[in-house]
Amino acid sequence: MIKAIIFDLDGVLIDSEKLNAIAFEQAIDLLKIDLIDAKEYFYKNIAGKCNRQKFYSDFVNVNSRKFEKTYFDFLDKLYSCGIPQKAGVDELINFCLECKLKIAIASMTMNKERLMLKLKKANIDAKLFDLIVCADSVVKPKPAPDIYLKVCGELNLSPMDTLVIEDSNVGSLAAITAGCNTVIIKDVAVLDEDTILHTASYINAGSLADVISIIKKFNLINTDQLRRDFIKFEADHQLYDYKCCGELLWPYIRWIAFHYLNDHISNGTAHFKHHYGDLRKDFWLMDYHENYNLTADKYKSSEIFFINAPRRTFNGKYYSSDFDCIINALRQNYRLSIFEEPMYYWVDQIKYGHLMPCVNYDILVFLDQLENDAINLRDQYLNKNPDVYSKITKSVKSLLSLIESHFGIKYSDNYIRDFVMEWFYIKKNRKVIFNMLKKSKCKMLLMYYVPTHANLLFIKAANKLSVPTVELQHGIYSDYEPIFHQVYDRNRDYWHLPKHIILYGLRTINRQQLPQNIKLHVGGKLYLEQRSIELKNVKKNQKQILVVSQLDIKRPLCVFVEKLAKLLPDYTFIYKLHPLEEEDYYHNVFIGLNNVKLVKATEKDIYYYHVESALQIGVYSTGLLEGLYFHLPTFIIKTIEQSNRISNLVSNVHGVYFVQKPEDVVQIINQNGNIDVGNISGVWTKCSENSIMKIIDGILKQNQGEVY
Secondary structure (H helix, E strand, C coil): CCCEEEEECCCEEEECHHHHHHHHHHCCCCCCCCCCCCHHHHHHHHCCCCHHHHHHHHCCCCCCCHHHHHHHHHHHHHHHCCCCCCCCHHHHHHHHHHCCCCCEEEEECCCCHHHHHHHHHCCCCCHHCCCEECHCCCCCCCCCCCCHHHHHHHHCCHHHHHEEEEEEHHHHHEEEECCCCCECCCCCCCCCHHHHCCCCCCCEECCCCHHHHHHHHHHHHCCCCCHHHHHHHHHHHCCHHHECEEEEEEHHHHHHHHHHHHHHCCCCCCCCCCHHHHCCCCCCHHHHHCCCCCCCHHHCCCCCCEEEEECCCECCEEECCCCCCHHHHHHHCEEEEEEEECCCCCCCCCCCCCCCCCCCCCEEEEHHHHHHHHHHHHHHHHHHCHHHHHHHHHHHHHHHHHHHHHHHHHHHHHHHHHHHHHHHHHHHHHHHHHHHHHHCCCCCEEECCCCCHHHCCCCCCHCCCCCCEEEEECCCCCCCHHHCCCCCCCCCCCCCCEEEEEEECCCEHHHHHCCCEEEHHHHHCCCHHHHHHCCCCHHHCCCCEEEEECCCCCCHHHHHHHHHHHHCCCCCCEECCCCCCCHHHHCCCCCCCCCEEECCCCCCCCCCCCHHHCCEEEEECCHHHHHHHHCCCCCEEEECCHHHHHHHHHCCCEEEEEEHHHHHHHHHHHHHHHCCCCCCCCCCCCCCCEEEEEHHHHHHHHHHCCCC
């Protein structure tokens, strides 16, 4: 979260660089120095820098003392007529004051007296600023990070909680090196695109007023206020009861609608990646699907339907292994049918929606046929009933307009088509899935819960048939994550959510925003026990630190790890990417740091590195809790906003340390040596196939089971 704005002065708050160039040119002319285009030279070599050493190196015969006096005499005459403000100064400063953001100036102006003169001539009130730091307050000038580190220190803020506004190469490098979020306002200085434009948080060619939207985006995406606003908004507007041409569409589009909103406001990367569609074509299972006609008769003897949502990789293919033990136990006791329902997204260029086939189960059923049927129905409406299709589209737009007007966004035409497609999917396949469950006489619907339309239709059918719906938890459910489990009215019965959750661990869920009627059961660490046995021969490296990444904390985590890696050069850092994380972002990260190794999601699983490493660092992740099972001392970076998603789950767990800066980690390591995590019974509980079956049997017999 941005808590302070730090301004450079020249070229950012005041339009002084043009005056400086004029004074420089006048001094060159008066002293008859052989420089053909003095202004061009100034903008290329002097503008944005703290001194004119480059000039004196290029013109060694120039008397520097005489030139400085001449230059400042001309400059003072120009300043006496007033210094123009940069556009948007008053608007941005007023916004900061209204939002109670601290504001500071970090300028390479030689001293505070001269800086105050500049502010006065620009009609900017110096008293508005919480802090002003000049060149004479630091040993090393920009591009060294000293001046920004000094400002952050005196404001008592982490650099990650600040936003610096710069206009030059040296200033931007100083801010970026200090770890501050950095906005570049293009002024007169020539920017080095290779070193600046690819590392700054934002490049803004407009005015300072445009920075207001950037601050809003930072603070909305870096806090979880957007989630809370969204949940309250949908309750206030009764979106769960909103019908689009007769269909209750909201539960089907809620998750995607939120992520579009989230991505739009944050100006970040789209949550759904379309290129996985090409991977889908590579699997031999495609032939299996194309020659198979989905019918309910195939499953008439199934007692339990399991809908799998793979997100890990094995030999280049995706699968979910966390609950293999449970599935194997179920197979021995019940007739089980397994469906594959990974995360996907409606896009025209992907022919098949389910992108990542499960490879470790022998019963594989694709739901693609249902999607194809829905597409055919949509095409029929487009060709034969265009008026009805238009009416459906208008109804969907009406629903989305409520979100657009409240949050100030605009859903793209592609998204609107996707949401309309959901309507046809529901219309076409509701009865198909209902009849499938009814004919099979299914006794339980088991799933990794992801709110895709197939999952929701299965849940809807199960509810009508009084079939218990059970989720196998595969990640942390905190106050803020995931969005599809959060509700505003906890006393309402939400048909689209499973009625039971089998927990992965004792500390992996927070009930504060879960509906009251969801029953929780402790599943335990059966998979972790098996994995630890499989990895018993892996040797621990006492000088290896595991970094557990997440999708939405890339930059601040990288900044933290980069500094820590420099402080601990004898340690190797294994930077483990999240299974859904793209590696493209990291191409220009950790350059020159030989002790940081980036590990892709497709390489060895995180548990291998848990066993191999001596410590782990992260912000929030199931992987951090799993690391505690392997007795890894755990450092959680509390200065990164998302740490609040896990802090209340592990705040009193022995061996967990909340740190603010890299130096804290070094201090704890030096003070404690080999840290003993101790008893993990408060995080993980003993589990067996028998205990799992006891939970399943209890739910089947009484639709309750042993409740946690």
